């Protein structure tokens with residue numbers, strides 16, 4: 001049996017989603033240890049990005065299925081096709097992003113292939129003696145890291161949190177194949193009918209893909225005050241997150257919630273304003289690269305996970321921070337001039 | 340409508356204290372509760388029943404004390420409960436859990452809809468719902484935040500994804516996993532509590548499922564936890580107060596520039 005790795009990528013808004021490059025990069029590293037190859041599978045109706053790019057960034061083969069019926073995500077169609085590809089190509093390892101779609105079709109694929117699946121991994125490696133995949137994931141709200149193996153079943157499957165691994169730099173000398181797959185038409189039939197997709201009008205809702213998340217909690221006090229957060233988010237081009245208390249108060253919609261019963265985010269910068277830092281909130285943001293906390297209570301637990309803390313009134317701190325960042329951007333040679 | 344709700348008992352993370360030294364959760368002595376999202380699944384089932392008639396059946400796999408969770412569900416309004424409890428089922432991963440649950444559901448037979456939580460607060464995998472659906476070979480949807488319409492032959496639902504909302508139609512029988520936004524769960528009533536105390540639970544043992552030993556519990560689980568480690572996120576926290584806000588913001592902006600964020 002081969003030791004190939006199959007990455008199931010994602011095309012969103014006709015673009016290859018960054019998690020695809022992140023996984024391809026990690027798969028490359030694993031494939032070097034296994035002396036095997038990396039295949040990336042993409043399902044889409046339209047893709048503006050060049051598939052070569054995946055080869056430049058670590059793939060040996062790009063397999064794609066292009067069909068008008070793939071314009072809107074349909075878990076059943078995705079499951080059918082991915083199972084079919086897996087049965088034919090018999091990968092040793094299968095990876096996909098722990099996005100809302102990956103977390104939907106991958107468990108169904110694993111069940112159909114009668115194998116295990118590890119959710120939301122943040123670390124992957126190959127065990128030298130056994131050549132098995134070591135899958136590490138946070139457990140119990142991120143307080144424990146569990147390493148999991150799938151010893152007797154193939155493929156070994158995992159979903160991986162976006163932004164966990166870094167894409168490889170582009171190497172235009174890398175060679176590979178691009179292969180169109182034409183699955184049986186009946187695999188496109190689905191009992192589930194996708195009726196529509198409505199984009200959330202608020203541009204700042206995609207907290208899982210953003211480099212910067214500005215989040216607020218109960219400390220904001222009233223819905224009118226959310227504007228201070230939105231202004232800061234605006235100058236930082238950030239997505240807006242919130243604690244459950246803020247969502248429960250209906251100050252912002254549920255898709256913005258960070259934490260155990262919301263989304264897990266891992267941006268480069270996470271700013272928590274007026275959030276106490278309950279375990280359930282911390283579970284959703286502690287893997288962020290740099291955490292800034294603003295809270296008037298010096299004892300607030302959020303400071304325990306922060307890199308940078310300001311003990312103070314957010315109504316004083318946030319507008320001032322916004323103002324200074326704006327000045328910085330507008331300076332000659334600042335970020336504004338780059339575009 | 341015949342509705343099955345998958346319900347799991349989990350440790351109450353609301354009461355979790357952190358071990359200051361190791362930075363880990365102290366799990367001992369935690370009370371067991373119904374997985375919070377499963378309460379939303381149950382609530383939705385009860386609302387659908389109120390609209391269309393029928394029955395709500397809760398199904399849970401877990402140690403014997405899971406009985407409490409099932410009685411609580413009955414107190415909220417569920418009609419009957421199945422408890423799948425057996426040493427042979429212990430240590431199951433999501434595949435083995437889903438296998439056992441789907442076999443139990445096949446026993447219950449007639450159903451139009453299965454509702455589950457999007458994820459459990461202990462395992463946090465969100466895999467059991469889709470896996471059960473795949474094993475039963477029924478259509479499913481996840482992250483459902485609203486049931487928009489009930490038609491004669493199925494449901495129109497809204498699901499919340501990264502960039503917005505998707506609307507889907509699913510024919511019966513089907514499975515949905517729900518998010519917290521879908522509803523506000525009710526409290527058990529006094530009458531319900533009385534009923535729950537007297538209710539007969541349906542007990543299922545491993546042998547009732549028609550599974551081989553090699554498909555059950557830890558032995559039947561494709562995945563194995565081989566190591567547990569305790570990451571100590573040691574962040575070198577710099578703390579300022581608003582007295583030296585000037586200095587603080589200067590440093591922060593310097594950092595943001597260094598990170599190429601501004």
Ligand SMILES: Cc1cc2nc3c(=O)[nH]c(=O)nc-3n(C[C@H](O)[C@H](O)[C@H](O)COP(=O)(O)OP(=O)(O)OC[C@H]3O[C@@H](n4cnc5c(N)ncnc54)[C@H](O)[C@@H]3O)c2cc1C
Nearest residue numbers: 217218219243244245259260261262274276278281296314
């Ligand atoms: C099963 C379960 C799941 C949960 N899931 C989540 C989840 O996914 N996400 C989540 O966030 N929570 C979750 N929670 C809730 C969590 O336990 C906390 O209740 C919640 O995170 C608190 O939100 P908060 O920090 O905004 O509010 P609070 O705890 O009320 O904190 C407000 C903070 O604002 C500060 N403040 C007030 N005024 C100012 C000011 N002017 N300037 C600066 N600071 C100020 C206060 O000092 C305080 O620290 C969950 C709970 C349970 C039981």
Ligand SMILES: Nc1ncnc2c1ncn2[C@@H]1O[C@H](COP(=O)(O)O)[C@@H](O)[C@H]1O
Nearest residue numbers: 345346400455456458459464465466467
């Ligand atoms: N042991 C179990 N018994 C009944 N339902 C379960 C069990 N485990 C998981 N579920 C259901 O599956 C959902 C997702 O759980 P998980 O995949 O563990 O995150 C839960 O919200 C429950 O509805």
